[in-house]
Amino acid sequence: MTDTDDLLRLENQLCFAVVTAARNVVAIYRPILEPLGLTHPQYLVMLALWERAPRSLNDLAADLALEPATASPLVKRLEADGLVARQRSSEDERR
Incomplete structure (x- = not known):
């Protein structure tokens, strides 16, 4: 070799x-x-939200070094479990 x-x-x-x-x-x-009832990625989302909330999905994803398309299902699952609430921005409904 x-x-x-x-x-x-x-x-x-x-x-x-x-x-x-x-x-x-x-x-x-x-x-x-x-x-x-948390996975490790969900735990990281919760930690980021405990540090600063409310925040946009894009901001959350950036802090977690994830793509928004990857962070979104994590947040949706946390919402389904009653741990977070998502709300559209009144200023920009895409957020």
């Missing part, structure tokens, strides 16, 4: 280490969040 091949080994990839660490963090939170 050459040095280049060694660099390409899965165990030497930073992206693999980051994904593994993220999965481990979510696994640590799971038993804490399950009794609350």
